[in-house]
Amino acid sequence: MKFRTTIIPDPSNTPISYNSGVMFIGSCFAAYMGEQMKMRKMPVMINPTGTVYNPVSVLNTLDAIITLKITSHEDVYNHNGTWLSFNHYTDFCADDPEVLIKKINENNLRAADFLNNAEFLFITFGTARVYRFRETGIIVSNCHRIPNSQFENELLEVSSIVGQWLPLLDKISVINPGLRIVFTISPVRHWKDGAHGNQVSKSVLFLAVEELLKHRSRPGYFPAYELLMDDLRDYRFYADDMLHPSSSAVEYIWERFSEVYFDKATSEMQSEILKITRAMNHRFISDSKQKKKTFAENVLNQISKIEILDNQIDLSVEKDHFLSYL
Numbered sequence: 001m002k003f004r005t006t007i008i009p010d011p012s013n014t015p016i017s018y019n020s021g022v023m024f025i026g027s028c029f030a031a032y033m034g035e036q037m038k039m040r041k042m043p044v045m046i047n048p049t050g051t052v053y054n055p056v057s058v059l060n061t062l063d064a065i066i067t068l069k070i071t072s073h074e075d076v077y078n079h080n081g082t083w084l085s086f087n088h089y090t091d092f093c094a095d096d097p098e099v100l101i102k103k104i105n106e107n108n109l110r111a112a113d114f115l116n117n118a119e120f121l122f123i124t125f126g127t128a129r130v131y132r133f134r135e136t137g138i139i140v141s142n143c144h145r146i147p148n149s150q151f152e153n154e155l156l157e158v159s160s161i162v163g164q165w166l167p168l169l170d171k172i173s174v175i176n177p178g179l180r181i182v183f184t185i186s187p188v189r190h191w192k193d194g195a196h197g198n199q200v201s202k203s204v205l206f207l208a209v210e211e212l213l214k215h216r217s218r219p220g221y222f223p224a225y226e227l228l229m230d231d232l233r234d235y236r237f238y239a240d241d242m243l244h245p246s247s248s249a250v251e252y253i254w255e256r257f258s259e260v261y262f263d264k265a266t267s268e269m270q271s272e273i274l275k276i277t278r279a280m281n282h283r284f285i286s287d288s289k290q291k292k293k294t295f296a297e298n299v300l301n302q303i304s305k306i307e308i309l310d311n312q313i314d315l316s317v318e319k320d321h322f323l324s325y326l
Contacts, residue, residue, distance in 0.1 A: 007231040009223055009260045014119075014180050016261040018042060018269060018310055021118035023111075025061060027053045027126030029186035029224060032245070034122075036254045039277055040270040041313050045118075048111035050089020050142065053126035053190075055161045055208065057141035059168055060087055065111045066171050071104045073097060079146055086133060086140035093144070120261075121172070121179055124224070126186040128156045128204035129193055155201065161208035169215045182220040183209045187228035189243045222260065227253050269309070276302055276318050296325035 016022060023045045024034035034046035049061050063069070064087070076083050076097055083097045084090075085104060092107075094100035115121070130139045131151040143151060172179060185205050189198050202225070213219055228237065228245055235242060237249040245253070258267060279299050284292055299322045303315050 004233065005230055007223060007227055007256070009256060011259065012180075012220065012261050015263040015266065016042075016120060017263070017266050018313060020120060021045070021114060022120040022122065023048075023115055023118050024122045024124070025052065026058050026122075026124030026184075027051065027186040027188060028244070029126070029184070029188055030122060030124035032250050033224075033254065033257060036250070036257075040273050041277070041315065042270065045111065045114045047089075048107060048114075049087060050091055052141045053186075054128065054130045054139070055125050055156060055165065055205070056130055056139045057087070058123060058125065059164055060139075060141070062115075062172070063168060064108060065115055066168075066175055068112055069108065071101050071108070073101070075104075076100055079144060084144050086138060086142065086144070089142055090144060115179075116176055118176065118179060120182065122182045122184060122222070124184045124186050125205045125209065126188060127190045127193070127198075128161070128201040128208075129153055129190065129197075130156055156204060156208075158204055158207045158211070161204070162211045165208070165212055166215060169212065169217055169219070173217045180220065181217060182222050183212060184222045185209065185225040187225045187245060191243055222257065224253055227256055269306070272302065272306060273313070273315070276306075276315065280318060280321055292325045296322040 018041075021043045022034075022037060024030040024037075025047055028051050031046050031051060034044050037044040038046070048065065052058050052061055071085070075087075076085050078084075078097070082093050082095065083100045084093045085100065088104060092100060092104060094103070131143055131153050132138065133140050134150055134152060140151070169181070172181065185202060190201060191198065193201055209221065213221060228249055232249055232252060237246050237252075238244065239246050258270070262270065276299060279295075282295065284295070300319065303319050303322075306313060306315065
């Protein structure tokens with residue numbers, strides 16, 4: 001007897017390798033998958049402007065990267081002595097506007113260079129609800145803890161999302177024709193919209209993505225939402241807030257992700273590298289110098305084997321760490 005519905009996504013015709021640049025952009029779920037790749041030393045860039053949740057903010061971020069937009073004083077805002085950008089996460093705030101503008105522009109150049117040479121772009125939509133700054137009417141990516149009274153919120157329409165995204169997909173196809181775009185819907189629930197509001201919001205995203213999948217660039221879809229909501233489907237797979245996936249749920253979805261996008265060689269490589277990165281947190285039972293030395297020599301031997309197979313994988317931090325035990 002089966003007591004759950006198991007989802008087994010079809011393998012991708014184009015696998016991800018250690019030579020594939022991969023950008024993740026969107027809600028915090030994009031960061032979950034991106035961090036898994038980062039732990040395994042894969043070439044990845046995660047949310048270059050910080051976490052973005054709605055389709056318009058994701059679009060604005062990508063459009064700025066593609067067009068190499070230059071941020072100026074007109075694009076930043078002063079709130080109680082702190083300069084910020086409504087298109088960026090709080091990490092980009094500064095006391096000096098020139099510092100903020102420089103940081104944003106330099107970051108945008110790095111993101112553009114990465115995207116131009118990337119092979120995969122994973123886009124995760126989290127909510128169809130957006131917030132407009134009343135003073136300017138712009139849709140913001142982050143409210144920066146400015147009082148709610150200065151914003152008005154609205155639910156995007158499917159036609160609006162599709163109408164804005166189709167031209168962007170055309171632009172992306174021009175700057176990087178070989179880029180493989182994959183859409184996902186975040187399984188993280190936006191509870192401040194209420195149970196019904198969250199479902200309506202997710203429904204808008206699903207319908208919009210369904211239309212975007214018809215684009216001539218043939219975007220893909222990864223069922224992150226379905227894996228948590230329909231496959232795992234139990235509160236034991238949620239974090240304490242009962243909204244975000246637990247670490248075991250993230251690991252489960254990562255395993256399905258790996259099965260879809262990694263070939264055998266990449267799977268074996270990422271597994272070996274993960275052992276090395278996790279070894280950094282190894283706690284020794286005793287202070288025996290010999291035991292630490294033996295452990296370090298074993299890990300360094302593993303690093304050497306990987307360097308022979310692929311000298312582009314950067315394990316210098318791990319190497320220096322274990323050399324210190326010798």
